[in-house]
Amino acid sequence: MWSIGFHNTGVRHLCEQPIFKVPGRYILPLEERPLRVIDTTQPNAGGAPLISLPVVDFSELTNPSDRPAALRSLAEACENYGLFQLVNHGIPSEVMSAMVDGSTRFFEQPYEERAKYMSSDMTSPVRYGTSFNQSKDRVFCWRDFLKLTCRPMAQVLPHWPSSPADFRVVAAAYAEETNSLFLELVEAVLESMGLGRDGSSIMNQFEEGSQLMVVNCYPPCPEPGLTLGMPPHSDYGFLTLLLQDQVRGLQIQHREDWVTVEPIHGSFIVNVGDHLEIFSNGRYKSVLHRVLVNATKSRMSIATLHSLPHSSTIRPPPELVDESNPRRYMDTDFASFLRYISSCEPKKKNFLESRKLAT
Ligand code: OGA
Ligand code: NI
Numbered sequence: 001m002w003s004i005g006f007h008n009t010g011v012r013h014l015c016e017q018p019i020f021k022v023p024g025r026y027i028l029p030l031e032e033r034p035l036r037v038i039d040t041t042q043p044n045a046g047g048a049p050l051i052s053l054p055v056v057d058f059s060e061l062t063n064p065s066d067r068p069a070a071l072r073s074l075a076e077a078c079e080n081y082g083l084f085q086l087v088n089h090g091i092p093s094e095v096m097s098a099m100v101d102g103s104t105r106f107f108e109q110p111y112e113e114r115a116k117y118m119s120s121d122m123t124s125p126v127r128y129g130t131s132f133n134q135s136k137d138r139v140f141c142w143r144d145f146l147k148l149t150c151r152p153m154a155q156v157l158p159h160w161p162s163s164p165a166d167f168r169v170v171a172a173a174y175a176e177e178t179n180s181l182f183l184e185l186v187e188a189v190l191e192s193m194g195l196g197r198d199g200s201s202i203m204n205q206f207e208e209g210s211q212l213m214v215v216n217c218y219p220p221c222p223e224p225g226l227t228l229g230m231p232p233h234s235d236y237g238f239l240t241l242l243l244q245d246q247v248r249g250l251q252i253q254h255r256e257d258w259v260t261v262e263p264i265h266g267s268f269i270v271n272v273g274d275h276l277e278i279f280s281n282g283r284y285k286s287v288l289h290r291v292l293v294n295a296t297k298s299r300m301s302i303a304t305l306h307s308l309p310h311s312s313t314i315r316p317p318p319e320l321v322d323e324s325n326p327r328r329y330m331d332t333d334f335a336s337f338l339r340y341i342s343s344c345e346p347k348k349k350n351f352l353e354s355r356k357l358a359t
Contacts, residue, residue, distance in 0.1 A: 008130055008134055009111060009115070010114075010129070011130060011142050011143065011217075011218075011221075012111075012217060019222055020222050021222060022142075022221065022222060022223045022226045025139065026139065026141075026226070027139065027226045028227055029139075032139075033225060033227075033228075034224075034225060034228065034251075034292050037224045037292065037295075038224070038249065038260060039294070040294045040296050040297045041296060050259065050260050050261075050262050051252070051260065051261060051262070052262065053083060053261060054076065054077035054080075054084045054085070055073075055084065056073060056077060056084045056085070056087070056270070057070065057088050058088050058090060058181075059088040059090070061074070062184075070188075071188060071191055074189065074192050075192040078189070078192070078283075078285070079283060079284060081287065082252075082271065082272040082284070082285040082286055082287030082288075083252060083269060083271045083272060083287045083289075085268070085269060085270075086185075086267055086268040086269075087264065087266075089268060090181070091177045091178070093266055095174055095177050096174070096266065099170055099171060099243070099302060100243070101170075102171060103146070103215045103217075103300060104300060105164045105167075106161060106167055107217045107300075113163055114144075115128065116128075116161075122342065124149075124159075125148065125155075125156040125159040125160070126148055126159050126160055126161065127145075128145070129144070129145055130145070131143060132231055136341075141227065141230055141231060142221050142228065142293045143218050143291070144217045145216050145217070146161070146214070146215040147214050148160055148175075148212070148213040148215075149210075150175040150179070150211035150304070151208075151210060153172060153176070157172060171213065175213055178211075178304045178306075179211055181241065182206075182211075182239060182241060182304070182306040183203075183206060183207065185239060185270065186238060186306070189239070190202065190203070193280060193283065194319065195317060202317070205309060206306075206308065208309050209306060209307055209308050209309055210306070210307050211304060211305070211306050212237075213302065213305075214302070214303045214304075214305065215301075215302050216229070216291075216303065217299075217300055218249060218291065218293050218300070220294065220295055220296055220297055220298055221293040221295060222295060223295075224293045224295050227293065228290055228291060228293070229290075229292060230289075230290055230291040231290055232253065232288050233288070233289065233290070233348065233349075234286040234287060234288055234289070234348075234349045234351075234352065235274070235286065235303070235305055236273055236274050236275060237274075237275050237276075237305040237306050237307035238272075238273055238276045239270055239271065239272065239273060240271040240303050240304065240305050241268045241270055241303070242268060242269040243268055243301065243302045243303075244261075244263050244269065244299075245263065245300050246263050246265060247263075247297045247298075248261075248262070248263065249292050249299045249301075250263075250269065250289060250291055250301070251289060251290050251291070251292060252287050252289045253288040253289070258290070260292075271286070271287050272284050272285060273305065273307070274286045274332075274349070274355075275307050275332070277329075278316070278328075278352070278355060279314055279315070279316055279317075280316065280320060281316035281320045281321055281325060281327060281329070282328045286352060288348060288349060307334075310333075310334035311334075313331050313332070313333050314331070314332045314333065315327075315329075315331045315332070316329075328356060328357060330355050330356075337351060340354060
């Protein structure tokens with residue numbers, strides 16, 4: 001249960017009564033608030049700049065004659081944006097819509113049912129909670145979440161929510177599909193850095209890798225200009241596969257500006273995480289992103305974060321380091337990340353900053 005001074009029951013519970021003002025503990029200092037809010041009633045999102053992301057077509061990656069060009073666009077996206085839209089990924093649309101539907105029904109349950117999974121234990125295979133890091137946040141975020149550890153599946157599955165009745169089956173199918181897709185993507189990422197053949201030993205490690213699924217729920221917010229659904233952060237893993245519904249909210253920092261990512265139905269947003277930035281010795285950049293809430297629509301997203309096993313050490317392979325390109329980050333493992341997030345308020349790309357070597 002919460003270690004903080006009062007029992008934070010989350011934003012969904014807060015919004016069960018009509019609410020017209022944002023409570024003080026969700027109000028950000030002026031300089032951290034969004035400059036422009038997203039107006040979902042306007043076709044152009046009310047003036048917040050939209051960005052068209054680089055698109056990677058997965059079917060081109062799997063076609064030998066198209067693969068070289070697809071690898072080049074993958075590399076360019078990871079270098080210049082830190083993320084891309086993935087289309088034609090091959091995951092059946094029923095698996096994806098069943099996951100969104102099951103998650104929606106999970107969050108629609110009474111508070112008591114969701115609260116069964118509240119835990120402040122970072123190693124628990126299931127954690128229901130609110131905000132970003134609720135034991136550290138000075139100001140709370142307008143988000144509730146369900147986090148599920150996905151591997152080893154047989155071990156974690158019995159801990160996952162037993163209600164709605166179909167939730168485990170649906171979420172396990174989604175986790176398996178996204179994991180297979182991740183394995184194909186990370187193989188392409190290695191090849192795009194010129195690590196083609198020798199990447200195989202690391203591929204064996206990825207097959208035993210870690211996977212965390214985060215289901216995010218952002219209820220409508222009466223004063224969306226005062227708060228955020230998630231503060232600026234980068235994801236810790238190698239790649240994150242994000243499925244967002246049709247409600248805008250995700251923003252990335254691109255060339256010093258916050259820009260809104262336009263959802264493409266049925267596609268994934270794929271982010272470079274801190275571990276890939278460290279592994280690539282800074283060539284591929286983890287992307288700083290945040291989430292805005294809006295006044296009228298509830299928003300849901302499902303992120304799966306993939307990395308090496310928690311016991312692995314992340315460091316660049318020798319091929320990516322030489323005199324003109326010396327190592328930029330120290331060896332990093334999952335324990336150092338856990339120590340970091342339990343010692344301070346995780347923000348921006350601070351974790352990655354803390355792993356930087358003096359050059
Ligand atoms: C995350 C995340 C973005 C979103 O879960 O780490 O950044 O759109 N989610 O909910
Ligand atoms: Ni994120």
